[in-house]
Amino acid sequence: MCGTCGCGESDVRVEGLADGHRHGVSTEHGHPPVHEPRSRTVDIETALLAKNDHLAGHNRSWLAERGIVALNLMSSPGAGKTSLLERTLKGARVGREISVIEGDQETTFDAQRIRDAGARAIQINTGSGCHLDATMIERGLRALDPKPDSLVFLENVGNLVCPALFDLGERAKVVIISVTEGDDKPLKYPHMFAAADLVVVNKTDLLPYVDFDVDRCARDARRLKPTLTVLPLSVRDGSGLGAWYDWLNAL
Ligand SMILES: Nc1nc2c(ncn2[C@@H]2O[C@H](COP(=O)(O)OP(=O)(O)OP(=O)(O)O)[C@@H](O)[C@H]2O)c(=O)[nH]1
Numbered sequence: 001m002c003g004t005c006g007c008g009e010s011d012v013r014v015e016g017l018a019d020g021h022r023h024g025v026s027t028e029h030g031h032p033p034v035h036e037p038r039s040r041t042v043d044i045e046t047a048l049l050a051k052n053d054h055l056a057g058h059n060r061s062w063l064a065e066r067g068i069v070a071l072n073l074m075s076s077p078g079a080g081k082t083s084l085l086e087r088t089l090k091g092a093r094v095g096r097e098i099s100v101i102e103g104d105q106e107t108t109f110d111a112q113r114i115r116d117a118g119a120r121a122i123q124i125n126t127g128s129g130c131h132l133d134a135t136m137i138e139r140g141l142r143a144l145d146p147k148p149d150s151l152v153f154l155e156n157v158g159n160l161v162c163p164a165l166f167d168l169g170e171r172a173k174v175v176i177i178s179v180t181e182g183d184d185k186p187l188k189y190p191h192m193f194a195a196a197d198l199v200v201v202n203k204t205d206l207l208p209y210v211d212f213d214v215d216r217c218a219r220d221a222r223r224l225k226p227t228l229t230v231l232p233l234s235v236r237d238g239s240g241l242g243a244w245y246d247w248l249n250a251l
């Protein structure tokens with residue numbers, strides 16, 4: 001398993017081999033397979049996620065006691081998470097004060113962008129870690145000290161895989177996909193889309209230049225979760241942002 005996040009190799013499959021046999025597969029981020037006994041690997045993963053879920057429950061109670069809504073923003077690197085937050089802050093159409101916890105492996109670039117857009121922000125650097133977890137958010141909330149009844153965005157590390165596993169105590173999970181990534185992503189990364197409450201399809205201003213079928217993306221995402229809301233928008237030209245603000249204000 002991945003030493004940092006506990007994402008498992010328990011359901012790894014290798015298809016289409018010419019000799020019809022399944023082969024060992026390198027799942028440790030490019031390293032040879034680890035010969036850890038299967039039951040021990042699963043035990044560690046289960047314990048790690050259970051501990052995270054427990055702490056996320058504490059975060060959820062802490063937030064609820066203060067009337068604070070937290071949203072977990074997840075996407076591939078560069079889909080436009082920080083850009084959407086900057087635009088949301090400048091749009092000033094959300095009826096709650098906004099603050100942000102930024103997650104990146106390194107740098108404070110994104111927190112600085114949020115501060116420049118006029119909101120309070122703290123940065124969490126995960127080092128080799130590929131996701132935010134509930135412990136980091138507990139510490140982050142203490143440092144951020146968000147106002148009662150406010151809205152806190154948790155911008156996760158850019159990664160469509162591991163962040164889906166980790167409950168942070170958020171009210172809802174927002175997954176952002178941009179049209180330059182390809183419309184096959186929901187079926188290729190099903191855990192992320194099945195976990196989402198809202199899918200934002202960003203960079204629709206680029207649709208004339210890429211092969212991205214918004215309907216196919218939405219249909220596939222809803223195959224994974226029929227109740228999913230899918231919002232196409234462009235942070236760049238502002239189209240579709242009204243529905244985003246409506247969704248936020250309805251929380
Ligand atoms: N054309 C276009 N570009 C966009 C749009 N939204 C964001 N971008 C660009 O996409 C790039 C990445 O945007 P970010 O907001 O930094 O993306 P991110 O998801 O926060 O990236 P990480 O935090 O590194 O994972 C930037 O160059 C943005 O200007 C959009 O709607 N249209």
Ligand SMILES: [Mg+2]
Pocket residue numbers: 081082083110155
């Ligand atoms: Mg960002």
